[in-house]
Amino acid sequence: MDLKSELEKRRKIFEKELQKYLQEQEPKVLYDAVKHLPLSGGKRLRPILSIISCEAVGGKIEDVMPFAVSLELIHNFTLVHDDIMDKSTLRRNIETVHIKFGEPTAIIAGDTLFAKAFEVLHNIKTKEAIEIAFKLSKCVKEICEGQQMDMEFEKRKIVSEEEYLKMIGKKTASLFKFSTEGGAVVGGGSDGEIKALSSYGWNLGLAFQIRDDYLDIHGEENILGKDVGNDIRNGKKTILVVHAIKVAKGDDKKKLLSILGKRDATDKEIKEVFEILLRTGSISYAENLAKGYYKEACKSLEMLRDSPQKELLKEIARYSIERKK
Amino acid sequence: MDLKSELEKRRKIFEKELQKYLQEQEPKVLYDAVKHLPLSGGKRLRPILSIISCEAVGGKIEDVMPFAVSLELIHNFTLVHDDIMDKSTLRRNIETVHIKFGEPTAIIAGDTLFAKAFEVLHNIKTKEAIEIAFKLSKCVKEICEGQQMDMEFEKRKIVSEEEYLKMIGKKTASLFKFSTEGGAVVGGGSDGEIKALSSYGWNLGLAFQIRDDYLDIHGEENILGKDVGNDIRNGKKTILVVHAIKVAKGDDKKKLLSILGKRDATDKEIKEVFEILLRTGSISYAENLAKGYYKEACKSLEMLRDSPQKELLKEIARYSIERKK
Numbered sequence: 001m002d003l004k005s006e007l008e009k010r011r012k013i014f015e016k017e018l019q020k021y022l023q024e025q026e027p028k029v030l031y032d033a034v035k036h037l038p039l040s041g042g043k044r045l046r047p048i049l050s051i052i053s054c055e056a057v058g059g060k061i062e063d064v065m066p067f068a069v070s071l072e073l074i075h076n077f078t079l080v081h082d083d084i085m086d087k088s089t090l091r092r093n094i095e096t097v098h099i100k101f102g103e104p105t106a107i108i109a110g111d112t113l114f115a116k117a118f119e120v121l122h123n124i125k126t127k128e129a130i131e132i133a134f135k136l137s138k139c140v141k142e143i144c145e146g147q148q149m150d151m152e153f154e155k156r157k158i159v160s161e162e163e164y165l166k167m168i169g170k171k172t173a174s175l176f177k178f179s180t181e182g183g184a185v186v187g188g189g190s191d192g193e194i195k196a197l198s199s200y201g202w203n204l205g206l207a208f209q210i211r212d213d214y215l216d217i218h219g220e221e222n223i224l225g226k227d228v229g230n231d232i233r234n235g236k237k238t239i240l241v242v243h244a245i246k247v248a249k250g251d252d253k254k255k256l257l258s259i260l261g262k263r264d265a266t267d268k269e270i271k272e273v274f275e276i277l278l279r280t281g282s283i284s285y286a287e288n289l290a291k292g293y294y295k296e297a298c299k300s301l302e303m304l305r306d307s308p309q310k311e312l313l314k315e316i317a318r319y320s321i322e323r324k325k
Numbered sequence: 326m327d328l329k330s331e332l333e334k335r336r337k338i339f340e341k342e343l344q345k346y347l348q349e350q351e352p353k354v355l356y357d358a359v360k361h362l363p364l365s366g367g368k369r370l371r372p373i374l375s376i377i378s379c380e381a382v383g384g385k386i387e388d389v390m391p392f393a394v395s396l397e398l399i400h401n402f403t404l405v406h407d408d409i410m411d412k413s414t415l416r417r418n419i420e421t422v423h424i425k426f427g428e429p430t431a432i433i434a435g436d437t438l439f440a441k442a443f444e445v446l447h448n449i450k451t452k453e454a455i456e457i458a459f460k461l462s463k464c465v466k467e468i469c470e471g472q473q474m475d476m477e478f479e480k481r482k483i484v485s486e487e488e489y490l491k492m493i494g495k496k497t498a499s500l501f502k503f504s505t506e507g508g509a510v511v512g513g514g515s516d517g518e519i520k521a522l523s524s525y526g527w528n529l530g531l532a533f534q535i536r537d538d539y540l541d542i543h544g545e546e547n548i549l550g551k552d553v554g555n556d557i558r559n560g561k562k563t564i565l566v567v568h569a570i571k572v573a574k575g576d577d578k579k580k581l582l583s584i585l586g587k588r589d590a591t592d593k594e595i596k597e598v599f600e601i602l603l604r605t606g607s608i609s610y611a612e613n614l615a616k617g618y619y620k621e622a623c624k625s626l627e628m629l630r631d632s633p634q635k636e637l638l639k640e641i642a643r644y645s646i647e648r649k650k
Contacts, residue, residue: 026470027474030470105473107410115462115463122459134447137440141437141440145352145437
């Protein structure tokens with residue numbers, strides 16, 4: 001089974017569906033801003049995870065589509081607002097919404113994506129629709145809490161690994177968990193299957209975010225589609241930084257702290273930080289941590305019946321810790 | 326029946342309920358920002374309207390509470406984000422959320438209020454819960470569209486009355502309509518009752534917004550709890566301005582256009598604009614327009630069975646065009 005072509009197949013079906021839900025035209029500027037990010041591509045990982053989870057428990061692709069669209073809209077809503085807060089200028093190789101349309105319209109565009117995500121849920125035909133809407137609202141609350149923690153950590157000198165994990169659990173893993181869990185619910189999975197896929201999504205999300213931390217400092221800008229080193233410039237307490245601050249000594253520690261949070265840090269300085277992270281063993285520490293969650297994710301799948309989808313989920317987990325973008 | 330004491334009675338019951346739903350503590354800064362505006366008072370008009378509408382069709386107050394709380398959270402979410410966009414510094418006589426907590430946290434606090442509004446809906450016990458959640462998402466989309474139109478009108482020289490009415494319909498009347506309509510739905514009203522209260526809420530909302538336009542230029546700052554004249558400073562196309570631009574001539578028109586949109590316009594200049602609006606008949610034009618919607622609102626109530634609540638709704642409509650804050 002070829003991971004790429006399997007993902008691609010589902011991505012195409014999904015994108016056709018997504019476009020169906022993004023038909024609004026007026027006010028033009030608002031809906032141009034609303035569509036800017038969701039129609040510019042992206043991995044579509046969350047919707048694809050929901051689709052495969054639905055299939056894995058014997059559900060039909062068409063039944064999970066509204067849920068999948070809703071997930072992608074929520075994900076894009078959080079990106080639009082996060083980019084304002086993080087002052088990011090580039091995403092998916094194009095201008096961020098607030099750069100292109102201005103902050104006020106970007107704020108409303110995010111709100112509109114959020115509202116649409118709930119609107120779309122109305123098309124779920126299972127009796128669990130209200131339960132899913134409720135869980136979505138709780139999930140968004142968690143994402144907000146995680147984003148706030150992320151920002152507060154920027155201003156703090158020391159953040160523990162425990163605090164870091166709590167933060168990325170809320171900011172990233174909660175939506176992954178909701179994607180796989182919700183897919184299983186819509187697909188009519190058993191309680192055991194739902195629990196298994198929920199646990200898979202959670203661990204996958206943690207592994208995914210740790211890889212994200214790594215890519216932000218060592219990714220290729222043109223592959224990644226966004227600026228490299230911005231986490232360092234924003235003073236973010238990624239797992240790499242959390243670990244390095246704990247173990248770095250002498251000049252390394254001094255240098256690290258002097259570049260961390262420096263808005264105008266040069267590419268050379270970002271590279272210096274990367275060298276420090278190598279020397280402190282923080283890069284391999286993070287890799288091992290991600291690998292641990294990857295293994296947990298795969299273990300969660302064991303109780304599922306064997307199927308091509310089960311294998312696909314394992315491959316996605318592997319991809320999440322090896323990906324280049 | 327004393328309007329004030331009847332409203333006060335319901336306001337107290339409502340606020341107790343609202344507090345029950347705002348118990349989250351962590352992250353502290355986020356939830357301080359989330360609670361800042363909703364726990365600082367306000368008229369609570371939308372929840373009270375939903376309560377009285379529920380009662381008017383024979384429903385129980387306790388059944389409509391989650392819906393009422395949800396409305397107030399949505400209203401506050403829009404205020405938090407609007408205040409960022411409008412650069413407002415004062416609301417309900419206290420600092421706006423972005424002034425007190427910074428813009429990033431204010432954006433997330435708004436998002437959290439939005440998410441909570443959906444979460445709260447989960448406590449509605451009627452079978453219509455999913456329908457109400459769906460309608461809420463559509464309503465928020467309309468509010469976003471209205472807010473975008475409002476901002477775009479700031480940059481335009483000419484806005485027609487028709488465009489203005491479409492804008493305030495989305496920005497303000499849609500949530501009023503949803504409040505009264507939803508209250509009737511939760512209360513188990515007949516189709517006719519739901520339609521009547523929906524129409525009442527819509528017309529009330531239009532009348533309310535026109536009065537808002539008036540108060541922004543001729544309200545008392547300490548009664549109003551926010552800066553007077555900001556609509557003029559922001560170049561907003563209120564009904565007063567829409568009318569005055571159409572009929573003003575010569576020096577009046579020149580002066581009006583020169584002050585409109587002037588961010589640092591003095592209080593004296595705001596007063597000059599008010600004098601022009603008096604001379605052009607725009608003040609009385611707006612008053613008559615509001616009166617028309619007030620009458621329509623009252624007419625919508627005719628088919629309801631007679632009750633103290635029906636009288637109360639009429640009095641609220643009258644209040645909406647006579648209020649000082």
